[in-house]
Amino acid sequence: MTEFLQHLVNGLSLGTIYALIALGYTMVYGVLKLINFAHGDVYMVGAFAGYYLGSVTGTDRAPGMVGAALVTLGAMAICGALGYLIERFAYRPLRNRARLTALITAIGVSFLLEYGFQLSPMIRSPVEFPPGPSPRFFPALLELGEPLTFLGVTVPRIDLLGLAVALVLMTGLQLIVYRTRFGMAMRAASFDPQVAGLMGIPVNRIISWTFVLGSALAAAAGIINASSRPKIEPLFGLMSGLKAFVAAVLGGIGSVPGAMVGGLVLGLTEEYVAGYTSSQYRDAIAFTVLILVLLVRPEGLFGRATVEKV
Amino acid sequence: MLRFPRALPLVVAALAVLACEKKKPEGAAAPAPAGAGAVATGDRILLGHVGSLTGSEATFGDSTDKGIQLAIEEVNAKGGVKGKPLALKTYDNQGKPEESAIAATRLVLQDRVAVLLGEVASTRSLAMAPIADANRVPMITPSSTNPRVTKENGKVRPYVFRVCFIDPFQGTVMAKFARDHLKISRVAVLRDVGNDYSMGLADFFLAKFKELGGTIVDDQSYKAGDQDFKAQLTNIKGKNPEAIYVPGYYTDVALIARQSRELGMKQPLMGGDGWDSARLYEIGGKALEGSYFSNHYSPEDPAPRIQDFVKRYKERFGAVPDSLAAQGYDAARIAADAMGRAKDLSGEAIRDALAATRDYPGVTGVISIDADHDAVKPAVVLEIKGNAGHYVATVQPDQPQAAK
Numbered sequence: 098m099t100e101f102l103q104h105l106v107n108g109l110s111l112g113t114i115y116a117l118i119a120l121g122y123t124m125v126y127g128v129l130k131l132i133n134f135a136h137g138d139v140y141m142v143g144a145f146a147g148y149y150l151g152s153v154t155g156t157d158r159a160p161g162m163v164g165a166a167l168v169t170l171g172a173m174a175i176c177g178a179l180g181y182l183i184e185r186f187a188y189r190p191l192r193n194r195a196r197l198t199a200l201i202t203a204i205g206v207s208f209l210l211e212y213g214f215q216l217s218p219m220i221r222s223p224v225e226f227p228p229g230p231s232p233r234f235f236p237a238l239l240e241l242g243e244p245l246t247f248l249g250v251t252v253p254r255i256d257l258l259g260l261a262v263a264l265v266l267m268t269g270l271q272l273i274v275y276r277t278r279f280g281m282a283m284r285a286a287s288f289d290p291q292v293a294g295l296m297g298i299p300v301n302r303i304i305s306w307t308f309v310l311g312s313a314l315a316a317a318a319g320i321i322n323a324s325s326r327p328k329i330e331p332l333f334g335l336m337s338g339l340k341a342f343v344a345a346v347l348g349g350i351g352s353v354p355g356a357m358v359g360g361l362v363l364g365l366t367e368e369y370v371a372g373y374t375s376s377q378y379r380d381a382i383a384f385t386v387l388i389l390v391l392l393v394r395p396e397g398l399f400g401r402a403t404v405e406k407v
Numbered sequence: 408m409l410r411f412p413r414a415l416p417l418v419v420a421a422l423a424v425l426a427c428e429k430k431k432p433e434g435a436a437a438p439a440p441a442g443a444g445a446v447a448t449g450d451r452i453l454l455g456h457v458g459s460l461t462g463s464e465a466t467f468g469d470s471t472d473k474g475i476q477l478a479i480e481e482v483n484a485k486g487g488v489k490g491k492p493l494a495l496k497t498y499d500n501q502g503k504p505e506e507s508a509i510a511a512t513r514l515v516l517q518d519r520v521a522v523l524l525g526e527v528a529s530t531r532s533l534a535m536a537p538i539a540d541a542n543r544v545p546m547i548t549p550s551s552t553n554p555r556v557t558k559e560n561g562k563v564r565p566y567v568f569r570v571c572f573i574d575p576f577q578g579t580v581m582a583k584f585a586r587d588h589l590k591i592s593r594v595a596v597l598r599d600v601g602n603d604y605s606m607g608l609a610d611f612f613l614a615k616f617k618e619l620g621g622t623i624v625d626d627q628s629y630k631a632g633d634q635d636f637k638a639q640l641t642n643i644k645g646k647n648p649e650a651i652y653v654p655g656y657y658t659d660v661a662l663i664a665r666q667s668r669e670l671g672m673k674q675p676l677m678g679g680d681g682w683d684s685a686r687l688y689e690i691g692g693k694a695l696e697g698s699y700f701s702n703h704y705s706p707e708d709p710a711p712r713i714q715d716f717v718k719r720y721k722e723r724f725g726a727v728p729d730s731l732a733a734q735g736y737d738a739a740r741i742a743a744d745a746m747g748r749a750k751d752l753s754g755e756a757i758r759d760a761l762a763a764t765r766d767y768p769g770v771t772g773v774i775s776i777d778a779d780h781d782a783v784k785p786a787v788v789l790e791i792k793g794n795a796g797h798y799v800a801t802v803q804p805d806q807p808q809a810a811k
Contacts, residue, residue, distance in 0.1 A: 107637040231465040234690045251671040326634045371638035
């Protein structure tokens with residue numbers, strides 16, 4: 098029983114990360130019908146932004162709540178800007194081309210970030226950038242003390258905090274999408290960009306902001322993950338990105354609550370499969386889930402089936 | 408940015424070499440390709456080193472390279488080999504097997520090195536070994552401990568040597584230490600399934616530990632680069648072992664140690680020479696306190712030969728040499744020694760001289776090369792205290808051919 102609960106805690110911690118990344122996939126897909134494969138790498142950039150900001154502001158040497166919040170917000174701003182740039186210069190020029198063109202461009206952007214970050218440092222001060230392929234240690238931004246223990250189950254405080262931050266961010270996003278004018282415009286653009294444009298909605302600006310929001314969430318995920326598993330390197334966004342994509346499809350791509358549920362379900366599934374069978378199936382299970390969803394319920398848990406007009 | 412276009416022709420070259428090798432009826436018996444094997448003429452002898460100067464195990468390549476540099480400088484200060492100074496050419500493989508093959512090919516065919524040094528990781532040495540054999544250039548791996556590096560399918564690779572012990576020995580060292588010294592009987596194993604070195608160590612540890620009357624309560628696995636090990640660790644925790652054997656590389660081990668402590672596990676971890684890096688403590692922090700690992704040498708060993716080396720290395724590089732630096736140093740010194748004894752500088756003559764190395768007083772022990780091209784020498788076990796490995800015991804090989 099203890100073991101079962103411990104797996105539950107571990108799985109939730111993992112699922113939170115997937116959920117936060119999956120939100121970015123789902124939002125971009127919702128408005129553009131584009132699978133932004135560079136999103137996993139934006140997540141990686143978020144962790145590195147946190148690492149650099151931590152060392153510039155000195156939070157890595159003197160951890161504290163204010164410093165941690167500043168670093169997190171700073172990293173979210175940097176990734177938001179990166180998301181904006183990616184959309185503006187890589188995807189917008191191709192918006193009216195075949196969808197495959199944009200998809201391949203997304204893979205190109207992903208490679209650019211992954212391998213760009215693996216180059217040897219060109220700037221030495223104030224930080225070494227690009228970081229190069231060697232893994233770096235992500236410093237603790239907060240002094241949290243010993244993990245909590247209930248019924249023999251250990252819950253690291255950072256995971257609790259991560260879950261709380263993730264829930265706050267997700268609720269905030271849900272409010273933005275369903276309770277604000279911007280959210281309404283976003284949903285309208287998602288429904289039919291052309292008609293939305295005719296109704297006076299600035300579609301380009303809405304799409305830019307969608308990228309900014311999604312990328313900022315990925316940065317938060319990057320920092321939460323790095324605080325709990327403090328090793329970062331330029332390729333670590335690849336697998337997490339792919340799995341978050343699976344989570345988004347599982348939840349129903351285009352659906353915000355779907356991405357959250359999909360992320361948590363995938364995290365738990367992975368953890369239980371790894372825990373009760375063999376950890377070698379850990380990666381396989383994520384993609385098995387993808388295949389099953391596509392076979393059985395292609396619209397996902399929360400998605401709406403759409404009829405493609407030919 | 409230049410790396411990619413520059414690498415392309417090399418990929419082609421590497422493929423060509425591999426293709427050539429396949430066509431030959433018998434790798435070693437066929438005539439050497441034109442030019443290869445004939446050693447760099449001119450006024451210096453070139454040694455080639457392939458190492459992971461960047462990537463997940465960057466400190467491995469860096470330390471080894473520094474050890475080699477020190478050895479070469481010392482040999483040159485004494486007049487070099489056969490009156491010629493030695494020179495070193497190092498290529499980075501980013502910790503990737505395919506890059507290692509490319510770098511080795513480049514050193515052999517383009518730079519015409521006399522001896523190839525490298526790699527630390529067995530997987531990467533395995534990528535280089537066929538290239539050394541096919542081109543008849545002797546290769547010495549300073550630290551690859553997997554048996555297959557020097558012996559493929561029961562046949563000794565003619566041109567590949569090593570100056571370290573092999574996994575069967577290293578795995579048994581820890582098993583013996585755990586039973587005899589720590590007096591524990593219940594151990595769980597957590598191994599890296601994608602790594603020849605880790606799998607080998609785990610297998611030999613398992614066999615010896617059971618033979619000595621211990622129980623393996625769990626055998627879990629992970630994949631290098633994983634971020635989350637809690638599923639496996641939670642299972643291991645449920646079986647309540649007295650120690651966990653994790654024969655992986657330092658970046659993964661550091662995270663495993665951290666996550667095991669987060670789960671409230673207090674057992675010591677045990678591992679092999681793949682732990683040996685200052686980065687282990689940077690990422691792992693205090694989580695590794697009280698853990699043990701087997702290694703090739705300890706800078707704390709009071710033997711004058713070792714203390715002398717530690718002093719010279721410190722003067723040159725400002726750091727205490729880890730075991731990989733010491734192994735790199737020994738590999739280069741043994742290469743120089745063999746070239747000095749060889750009748751000329753052809754690949755064959757150097758190989759014969761290398762194979763005849765007996766009782767060479769290296770920093771990492773007295774080294775004799777056996778019939779399988781492996782070094783027979785003792786291992787040390789270190790305990791981690793205050794973020795450094797401290798010498799606990801020396802474990803001798805079963806057949807004490809080259810005991811200290």
